[in-house]
Structure formats: structure tokens, C-alpha cells
Amino acid sequence: MKRQPWWRLTPTAIALIATTGGARAQSPEEAATTAFRDDVHAAAGVTCASCHTGREGRYDPLPRTAIAPLCARCHSDAAYMRQFDPQVRVDQFLQYQTSAHGRRMAEGEPRVATCSDCHRAHGVRRVRDARSPVAPINVATTCARCHGDPARMTPFGRDAAPPADWSAGVHAAALVERGDTSAPTCSSCHGSHGATPPGVTSAANVCAQCHLREAELFRASPKKEIFDAIGEAECLVCHGNHRIEAPVDSGVGVQDGAVCAPCHDDAGDSGATIRSVREGLDRLSGAVATADAILTRAERAGMLVDAGRIALREAREHQVQSRVLVHAFAGTPFTEAATQGVAAARRAQDTGEAAMRDLQVRRRGLAVATLLVLAFLITLGFKIRRLPDFH
Amino acid sequence: MNGAVREWLDERVPLADLVGALRHKTVPHHRYSVWYYFGGVTLFLFGIQVGTGALLLLYYRPSAAEAYESVQFVVTRVPFGWLVRSIHAWSANLMVAGAFAHLFSVLFLHAYRRPRELTWVSGMLLLLLTLAFGFTGYLLPWNEVSFFATRVGTDIVATAPLVGDFLVRFMRGGADVTGATLTRLFGFHVAILPAIATALVAFHLLLVQRHGMSVPPSVEQRANGDPSAVRQMPFLPHFLLRDLFAWTAVLVVLAGLSTFYPWELGTKADPFAPAPAGIRPEWYFLWAFQTLKYVPPSVVGLNGEFVAAAAMGAGALGAVLLPFLLRGTPRARRAVVWVGLGVLGFMAVMTSLALTEGAP
Incomplete structure (x- = not known):
């Protein structure tokens, strides 16, 4: 994998470098050598010969079915791995053997994923390195290279839609748009080395x-x-x-499009509970929106309504709590939380209304004061005009 | 009764002498007389600052933990606290505007000429003190914008060679803007600066009384070079009532601004948070702030910011010593007008550029 010194290059190669300014395409071996320079293994003293057979400058590629067992030689050896990191896990290969990928690979199917497909063969980086293809923010892209490709999935009878579906969901928005690395990506639900549906x-x-x-x-x-x-x-x-x-509040209900509708209708106790929960959610949303609107108006008018904002935050916490309590599928705990939320929102609204009333008092007070001062100014103006001429 | 009180007072306080002197005092009356009122307006706003500042002191607590909350308490819980705080903030800005208007009117009417050199020097020092009041008062609510603006403002001082580090530590009370800076600037704002300002105002007014109002050279020429030939207006009651009229009009403007555009408190400063976008100083420092943006990092081997700040300092020193640097020739006076217009134009352009850049 060593690069040829310039005096050993053929005349054709020298001409190519001269015409392209040296920016010729790298051979696979050169590309691997370049990538390996920035590899955690290189930093740990692992060399090409540690994995490959052959001689320097012409190493043999590894058969795909041999990659995972080869990696496991070191990564399953706790005594060996401990010298680099005492906390490091060594069960990856065991997990891989239980995964859908590992089971098929063991059956001799080379098209399924093995270690180097996700971690790269050369240029492997730690998972916590954001440039790694298996860093949380990159996992979905890495999985989508195969699982989002119909040409690769169809032979296995798999749908290639999940990566695109995940990208359109709330979890992708949290991870990719907001950078929240605690949000789940493919491996959070399916596992990584032991990946299986x-x-x-x-x-x-x-x-x-x-x-x-x-x-x-x-x-x-x-x-x-x-x-x-x-x-x-x-x-x-x-x-x-x-x-x-x-999730949206309108999803609770028995109307078309609501999530309860496929199983429930308006009749019976379940219909009444669904109606009551939906009414509670709507009442709370309305109260929060009204309070927010009046607090915003008061703030724009220069009034301080911090007490109202604190009450509104409390109302929103109750709103979150009541949305969670929908999962009890019963009226009682939900109603209690929703009622507390509405009460907090009303307190916020009261603060906003008091601020607006205060604002009106201020403006009326100013109007009266201004009239009095203007009257004084006019009187003063007349007085000045009536002063004896000093000329 | 009235007569008895007056008699009692006259026996103890020389009021009759004072009123008598004021009755004989006159003010030149000509086409530029309106500019005389800006000094009085600035003095009136200074009085408002002292009054409202004293009221705010009843509740304000000068520590990083309590400053923001105490101002919040004033504007939300204290009866008319919002009005007092808003008037204090608006009046400070109007006072700076009034002081600048007074400065440029005195400059363009050449009122700095002999024998009024010290009136000019004391007035210039009062203007610099007004700016110092603004700078020290800006941090006191301990909100996000003022915190970072103070950090940027004091950073400029740090660029001075040799003494920069000492000066910035002196201003901040430490390496960075902290609660110690707040306490320090509070001390300057409510004790040291008012003491100096009061003494300087008294000195300035004494000199104004001693020398009377200056008559512009152009008016003097029309009166054949005899200032006493210029028409005179009695100070009492003619000029005083006009002064009162101007003060009352300013009061109306001030009340309107305070009610319809109450001064915002913003969010509490968090020293560990990154500086938010759009940090900038008060409008009267914007021109200097914008100028520093255009200065290269290094000028003749020195820190560019320091060179610019030193040039502005030299300019301010030149302005303070202006009467001693000028010859009393018409040519020198014309040069003063052009230079003054240039400075005014530069400040206006830089301020508008800063406002345009900062606009969303």
C-alpha cells in the first residue's frame, strides 16, 4: 500500500501527473492507505499486515464473510481490548451473530452488512467522533445506504421505505434539526450489532x-x-x-382521521370517554392560547407580565401531563390534570387582563396630565405674549 | 402675613439682593436666541435625573444576584415605579441629546471665545460626565444586552499599551464583567460622578452668570462691533418664563415617551451564556462603535482599536482645549464651523450605518 517514489514512476505516469497537476485518481490501495492514516487502529499501532495477508504494496482483500470474525479476534478479547480502554465492550461479535445480518452472513450470504459496511474498512473512527458513520447523527444515513435502496432490499423481500419514513418523523426532527443526540435513531430501537426488527x-x-x-x-x-x-x-x-x-389533540376522537376511529364509534362508555378527553384537551388548548395572546399583547405594549408567564408555563406543563395521561384511557386522572391546566391558564389570562387594564389607566392618567400641562403651557404662552415689550 | 415672612427672610437671607440682581440681568435677543434654551433644558433634565435616581435608589440593590430582580420589582410592584424608571431612562437619553445640541450650538455660535474659555471647558467636561453617567448606568439593570455591551466597551480600554490591563481591571473590579463591576459602576453612577457633576454645574452656572450670554460674532458685526448695542431681553420674567415653557414642553414629551414606549428591562444577564446577536451600546456611543468596526486589526504595528480609541481621545482633548488652540480670526472661526459640521456629519453617518446594520 506504499506510494511509489517518483523515480520509479513510468513515463506514462509522469506525463499523467504533469498534465493533471498531480491530481490523478487514487488507486484503491492508495485510498485505503490515506484513509488508514486517520484510523483509530493506526493510532493504536495496528498495521496493514495485522488484518491482511500478502506483502507490502500488494495486500490481499478480505472475503466479506471473514471480516466480522477477523474484527472479533481483537474486539472480543477482553484482555487485549482492556489495554486501550478498560470500559470497552467486547460482546459486539456475539451480538452480531444473533442479528439478522450476522445470521444471514453465517449462512454464506455476503450481501448483508458486516463491520466494515457501517464502521468503514479504513479510516475507522470512534463512535463519539461526529465524523464517524455510526455517530448518532449519522446512523440513519449509514443504514439508509442499504435499507433505503430498493435494489438492495427487494431481493430480501424488504421494504426500502423505513429510512425515508423515519426522516419525516418527530425523532429525525429532534436528532437532525435540533441536534438532540438523545433522540432515537435506527440503532436505538433495532440495536446496532444485534440489529433485528x-x-x-x-x-x-x-x-x-x-x-x-x-x-x-x-x-x-x-x-x-x-x-x-x-x-x-x-x-x-x-x-x-x-x-x-x-401527536395532535385532534387525533383523539371518533371522527374520520382520528386515531381512535378505526376501533371506536360515538356509542357507549368508550365513546363518552373519548369525547370527554377530547373536550378537556380542546378546553385546555383554548385557555392556553387565549392567555398567551393577551400576555403577548401586554408585553408588546411594554407591560411586565412575568407572573402571568410563570402561570402559563405551569398551564403548559399540565397540558403536557394531560396529553400523557390520555394513555390511561380513562377520564379521572386526565380530567384532574386538564382542570389544573385550565386554572393555571386562567390565572395567566387574569394577569394579562390586569396588565391591559393597568395600561389603560396609565394612558388615561397621562392624557389628563398632558391636558393639564398643555393648559399650563398655553397660559404660559399667553403670559409671555402679554409681558411688557422689552424693546 | 406674606410681608412678615418676606421681612423675616430678608433679615436672614439676602433674597432681595438676589432678586434685584436677577431683575437687572438681561439676555441678548437676536435671531439665534433660541439656542440659548438648550443649556437650560439639559440642566432641567439633570434635575429630573437626580430626582428619579433618588427614588430608584430606595429599591435598587447593586449586586449581580439582586439588581435585575430589584428593577423588576420597581417596575411591576412599586406604585408608579414603572413611570419613575422609564422617566429616568428616557430622560438620560434626552439629556445626552440636549447636551450635544448645547455643545454644537455653542460651537457654531462661537460662544467659547474670550473670556468664556473656562465656561466651554467646564461644559465639555460636563458632556463627558454625562456620557460617563450613561455608560455606568447602562449596566445597572444587569440585563443581557447591557452586560455584553459593557464587556465589549471595557474590552476597548484593554487595548491600551502598558496601562490597558490595569485600566480594564480598575473598571471591572476584576478580569471580567462580574457583580464586582456592577457594584463599582453603581458607586461611580450614584456617588462619584454626581459629586463631580454638581460641582462642575455650579462652576459652569457661576461663569454663565459672571460673563452673561455670548453674542455671536455675526450679530456683533451687525451692531457695529458693540455687543451692548444688541437688543437685550430682561431675564426676569421674560427669559425665565420662556425657559419654563421649554422645560414644560420637554416634560410633556418625556411623559409621553415613558407611557407609550416604556423602557424595556430585557432578560437577566447570564455571564455563562454566549453573547446574543445584535449587541450594541446606547445610541450616543454607536458612532464610535461603528468606527471601530472599520479599523484594521493593526495600524503601524499597534492595535487598531487602540489607535482609533486614542484618536477619539485626542479629538475629545482637542475639543476641550479648543478655545486655547484657536486664534480669534474670522478664518479660524470659519474653520471651526466646517470641522464641527464634518464631525457632526461623521457621527450621523456612522450612527445611521450602525442602526441600518443592526436592523432585522
Whole structure:
């Protein structure tokens, strides 16, 4: 992989360098050498010969089925890895063997992913390095190279839509647009080295890693038993899987397009509960919007309404809480939170209205004072005109 | 009763002498007389600053932990606190504008000539003190904009060779803008600067009384070079009532601004937060702030900001010593007018550029 010294170049190569200013395309070996210079392995003293057979300048490429076992020689050896990082994990190959990728690779299918497809073969960087293809912000792009390509997925009977669906959801918005690295990407739900699609029964456990309160409420609700009996995947029924959009209050209801509508109608206790929850959500949203509008008007008029803003923040916290409590699928805890939210929003509104009244008092007071001062000015003007002529 | 009180007072205080002197005092009356009122207006606004500042002191707490909250308390909870704080802030700005108007009117009417050199020097020092009042008062609410603007403003001092580090530490009370800076600037704002300003105002007024109002050379020429031939207006009551008229009009403007455009408090300063976009000083420092943007980082081997700041300092020193640097020839006076117009135009252009750049 060593670059040829200039005196060994052929006349054709010298002519090519002369005409292109030396910017010729790199050979695969040269590209690998260049990439390896900035590789964590190179920094740790690993050389080309550590992985490849052959001689310097002409190393043999590795068969794809041999890559993961080769990496595992070091990465599964706790005693060896400990010298670089005492905390480092060494179970990646074990997990890989349980994954859909690893199982197919073991069956001799070379088109599925192996270590170098995600981490790169040369130029491997630590996961916490933002330039790594497996850094949280880059994981979806890396997975999408195969899982978003219909040509690669069709032979395996897989849909190539999930990466695009995920990109349109709230999780991608949080991770990619807001840079929130705690937001889930492909590996957060599917695993990384042990990547496999979660089954119907385990999907809720995956969501519950972050949405703990919603999961607790759901599991304590009568819905849990029903969903288990009919084999439905809990969260996914209402929220979907990859394309998870921001939940909206209008999703609660039995009208067309609402998430409850496929299973419920307006009749019976369930219909009444759905109606009452929706009314509570709408009432709270309306109260928050009204309070926000009047506080904004007061602020624009130069009034300080910090107490109102604090009350409005409290109302919004109750709003978040009541939206979570929808997952109890019952009236009581939800109604309590929504009522507290409406009360806080009313307090905020009262503060805004008081500020607007105060503003009116100020302006009326100023108008009266200005009239008095103007009257004084006019009198003064007359007095000045009536002064004896000093000429 | 009235007569008895007057008699009692006359016996103890020489009021009759004072009123008598004022009755005999006159003010030149000509086409430029209107410019005489700007000095009085500035003095009136200074009085308002002293009054409203004293009221704010009843509640203000000069520490990083409490300053913002105490101003917030004043404007939200204290009866008419919003009005007092807003008047204090607006009046400060009008006072700076009034002082500049007074300066340029005195300059263009050549009122700095003999024997009024010291009146001019004390007036110039009062203008610089007014700017110092503005700079020290700007940080006191401890809000985000004022915090970062003070950091930028004091950074400029740090560019001075040899003494820069000492000066900036003296102004900040440490290496960075902290609660110590706030306490220090508060001390300057409410004790040291007012003491100096009061003494200088008294001296300035004494000189104005001693020498009377200056008559512009062009008016003097029309009166065949005899200032006493210029028409005179009695100070009492003619000039005083006109002064009162101007003060009352300013009061109306001030009340309107304070009610319809209350001075914003902004968000509390967070020293650990990154500086927000659009940080800039008060409008009267904008021209200098904008000028510094155009100065290259290094000028003849020296820090560019320092060179610019030193040039402005030299300009200010030249302005203070103007009467001693000029010959009393018509040519020199014409040069003063052109230079003054140039400075005024430069300040106006730089300020408008800064405002345009900062506009969303």
C-alpha cells in the first residue's frame, strides 16, 4: 500500500501527473492507505499486515464473510481490548451473530452488512467522533445506504421505505434539526450489532425506554389486556413505527382521521370517554392560547407580565401531563390534570387582563396630565405674549 | 402675613439682593436666541435625573444576584415605579441629546471665545460626565444586552499599551464583567460622578452668570462691533418664563415617551451564556462603535482599536482645549464651523450605518 517514489514512476505516469497537476485518481490501495492514516487502529499501532495477508504494496482483500470474525479476534478479547480502554465492550461479535445480518452472513450470504459496511474498512473512527458513520447523527444515513435502496432490499423481500419514513418523523426532527443526540435513531430501537426488527410484543418495550410514563399508564389500563389478546403491537397501533408524527389533540376522537376511529364509534362508555378527553384537551388548548395572546399583547405594549408567564408555563406543563395521561384511557386522572391546566391558564389570562387594564389607566392618567400641562403651557404662552415689550 | 415672612427672610437671607440682581440681568435677543434654551433644558433634565435616581435608589440593590430582580420589582410592584424608571431612562437619553445640541450650538455660535474659555471647558467636561453617567448606568439593570455591551466597551480600554490591563481591571473590579463591576459602576453612577457633576454645574452656572450670554460674532458685526448695542431681553420674567415653557414642553414629551414606549428591562444577564446577536451600546456611543468596526486589526504595528480609541481621545482633548488652540480670526472661526459640521456629519453617518446594520 506504499506510494511509489517518483523515480520509479513510468513515463506514462509522469506525463499523467504533469498534465493533471498531480491530481490523478487514487488507486484503491492508495485510498485505503490515506484513509488508514486517520484510523483509530493506526493510532493504536495496528498495521496493514495485522488484518491482511500478502506483502507490502500488494495486500490481499478480505472475503466479506471473514471480516466480522477477523474484527472479533481483537474486539472480543477482553484482555487485549482492556489495554486501550478498560470500559470497552467486547460482546459486539456475539451480538452480531444473533442479528439478522450476522445470521444471514453465517449462512454464506455476503450481501448483508458486516463491520466494515457501517464502521468503514479504513479510516475507522470512534463512535463519539461526529465524523464517524455510526455517530448518532449519522446512523440513519449509514443504514439508509442499504435499507433505503430498493435494489438492495427487494431481493430480501424488504421494504426500502423505513429510512425515508423515519426522516419525516418527530425523532429525525429532534436528532437532525435540533441536534438532540438523545433522540432515537435506527440503532436505538433495532440495536446496532444485534440489529433485528423488534417483534409485536417487544415494540412497546422499545418505546418504553424513553416514553416510560406513557408505557406505565398503558400497561395499567384495560387496553393492555385487549391488545395482548388480539396480538396488536401497543404503541404502534396509534402512532405507527418509523414515521412517528407529532401527536395532535385532534387525533383523539371518533371522527374520520382520528386515531381512535378505526376501533371506536360515538356509542357507549368508550365513546363518552373519548369525547370527554377530547373536550378537556380542546378546553385546555383554548385557555392556553387565549392567555398567551393577551400576555403577548401586554408585553408588546411594554407591560411586565412575568407572573402571568410563570402561570402559563405551569398551564403548559399540565397540558403536557394531560396529553400523557390520555394513555390511561380513562377520564379521572386526565380530567384532574386538564382542570389544573385550565386554572393555571386562567390565572395567566387574569394577569394579562390586569396588565391591559393597568395600561389603560396609565394612558388615561397621562392624557389628563398632558391636558393639564398643555393648559399650563398655553397660559404660559399667553403670559409671555402679554409681558411688557422689552424693546 | 406674606410681608412678615418676606421681612423675616430678608433679615436672614439676602433674597432681595438676589432678586434685584436677577431683575437687572438681561439676555441678548437676536435671531439665534433660541439656542440659548438648550443649556437650560439639559440642566432641567439633570434635575429630573437626580430626582428619579433618588427614588430608584430606595429599591435598587447593586449586586449581580439582586439588581435585575430589584428593577423588576420597581417596575411591576412599586406604585408608579414603572413611570419613575422609564422617566429616568428616557430622560438620560434626552439629556445626552440636549447636551450635544448645547455643545454644537455653542460651537457654531462661537460662544467659547474670550473670556468664556473656562465656561466651554467646564461644559465639555460636563458632556463627558454625562456620557460617563450613561455608560455606568447602562449596566445597572444587569440585563443581557447591557452586560455584553459593557464587556465589549471595557474590552476597548484593554487595548491600551502598558496601562490597558490595569485600566480594564480598575473598571471591572476584576478580569471580567462580574457583580464586582456592577457594584463599582453603581458607586461611580450614584456617588462619584454626581459629586463631580454638581460641582462642575455650579462652576459652569457661576461663569454663565459672571460673563452673561455670548453674542455671536455675526450679530456683533451687525451692531457695529458693540455687543451692548444688541437688543437685550430682561431675564426676569421674560427669559425665565420662556425657559419654563421649554422645560414644560420637554416634560410633556418625556411623559409621553415613558407611557407609550416604556423602557424595556430585557432578560437577566447570564455571564455563562454566549453573547446574543445584535449587541450594541446606547445610541450616543454607536458612532464610535461603528468606527471601530472599520479599523484594521493593526495600524503601524499597534492595535487598531487602540489607535482609533486614542484618536477619539485626542479629538475629545482637542475639543476641550479648543478655545486655547484657536486664534480669534474670522478664518479660524470659519474653520471651526466646517470641522464641527464634518464631525457632526461623521457621527450621523456612522450612527445611521450602525442602526441600518443592526436592523432585522
